[in-house]
Amino acid sequence: MPRIERVEPHLLTFPFAEPLKLDYYGGQRVIYKRDAMLIRVSSDAGLVGYAPGQGSESARSLILDVIAPWLEGKSFADPDALRVQFLAGPGQDSHVAKIYFTVEVALYDLAAKAKGLPLSELLGGRVRDRIRLYGSAGMYMQPEGYAEEAAEVARLGFKAYKMRPGMGPEADLEAVRLIRERVGPGIDIMVDAHTWWRMGDRSYSPETVERLAREMAEHDICWLEEPMQPDRHELYRALREEDILPLAAGEHELTEEGFEDLMRGPCVDFVQADIVCQGGYAWGRRLFAEIERSDLRFAFHSWGTYLEILAAAQFGICWPEHVVEWLEYPLYRKPGQKIMYEFPLAE
Numbered sequence: 001m002p003r004i005e006r007v008e009p010h011l012l013t014f015p016f017a018e019p020l021k022l023d024y025y026g027g028q029r030v031i032y033k034r035d036a037m038l039i040r041v042s043s044d045a046g047l048v049g050y051a052p053g054q055g056s057e058s059a060r061s062l063i064l065d066v067i068a069p070w071l072e073g074k075s076f077a078d079p080d081a082l083r084v085q086f087l088a089g090p091g092q093d094s095h096v097a098k099i100y101f102t103v104e105v106a107l108y109d110l111a112a113k114a115k116g117l118p119l120s121e122l123l124g125g126r127v128r129d130r131i132r133l134y135g136s137a138g139m140y141m142q143p144e145g146y147a148e149e150a151a152e153v154a155r156l157g158f159k160a161y162k163m164r165p166g167m168g169p170e171a172d173l174e175a176v177r178l179i180r181e182r183v184g185p186g187i188d189i190m191v192d193a194h195t196w197w198r199m200g201d202r203s204y205s206p207e208t209v210e211r212l213a214r215e216m217a218e219h220d221i222c223w224l225e226e227p228m229q230p231d232r233h234e235l236y237r238a239l240r241e242e243d244i245l246p247l248a249a250g251e252h253e254l255t256e257e258g259f260e261d262l263m264r265g266p267c268v269d270f271v272q273a274d275i276v277c278q279g280g281y282a283w284g285r286r287l288f289a290e291i292e293r294s295d296l297r298f299a300f301h302s303w304g305t306y307l308e309i310l311a312a313a314q315f316g317i318c319w320p321e322h323v324v325e326w327l328e329y330p331l332y333r334k335p336g337q338k339i340m341y342e343f344p345l346a347e
Helices: 057-071 079-087 094-115 141-154 171-181 204-219 233-241 256-264 279-293 308-316
Strands: 004-024 027-043 047-055 132-140 160-162 188-192 224-225 245-248 271-272 297-300 324-330
Touching: 004 057, 004 094, 027 057, 027 094, 047 057, 047 094, 047 308, 057 079, 057 094, 079 094, 079 279, 094 245, 094 279, 132 141, 132 188, 141 160, 141 171, 160 171, 171 188, 171 204, 204 233, 224 271, 233 245, 233 256, 256 271, 256 279, 279 297, 308 324
Parallel strands: 132 160, 132 324, 160 188, 188 224, 224 245, 245 271, 271 297, 297 324
Antiparallel strands: 004 027, 027 047
């Protein structure tokens, strides 16, 4: 029986030639580098499974010191059985378990290759062959910059664009207005407002958020994402009861109980999660089933490499579109494009 021979976490970094300085309403963000992790799990038969990982030294250390020694020498034929055993041992530590779930993507990839099947067939079987992508970029620009970037994203063939405002309430509203004016009615617009609650004494109040939601709704946006602190479910619940526009959140939830409360509220229309980093495929199955029962929709959060997008897509197509609707596709600058910043490690 083929066995796991080696588990390798490769922590990679892309330093910017010059620090990227992004001014916003509450201050300035400086980005010096972007990190990524590539996980390789190889078998004694010469097969290799791949997974994206959390780009951090702590995750790399946990894989090397805890997860790799536990996995090496074991059969990979049944990733589900391995998970049950790991969670009964080292995985009783919830943080260790979350890092294991990223490695588990490579175990599924390895098992699928050994069986000559697409990964999706080990995750329940695909029910469709396509999943909708939205082009995700737009970070801390003047309104005209967002409009220009949105037009470039539409030119690339995407039917939806996500931007990240944070230039002040009136500038944020003007950005949405100009985007809609520039791209017309055929492009969906997502507004990721996570900066609004991270500005200290300049953070937007719930009253300002509600006003912006009403005014942005006039420009037919697809959803307003994380406009308030993620743990303030009561604020999301109250805003959703106003029935102004669709709300989205979930990427900052730390526990399954948090997701359950988010859905039970109901606090949002679109539940979001980074399956790779927040709980893995097995957790995703439970989450999607509850989303379907709650008559909500799911949208993958992805802000890393394209391997992360592929890992999510293989899973997403195992559920119908009315349950799993969107997959985030982060856009990084390439020659001749006016999009965000470059991050060649993504490819």
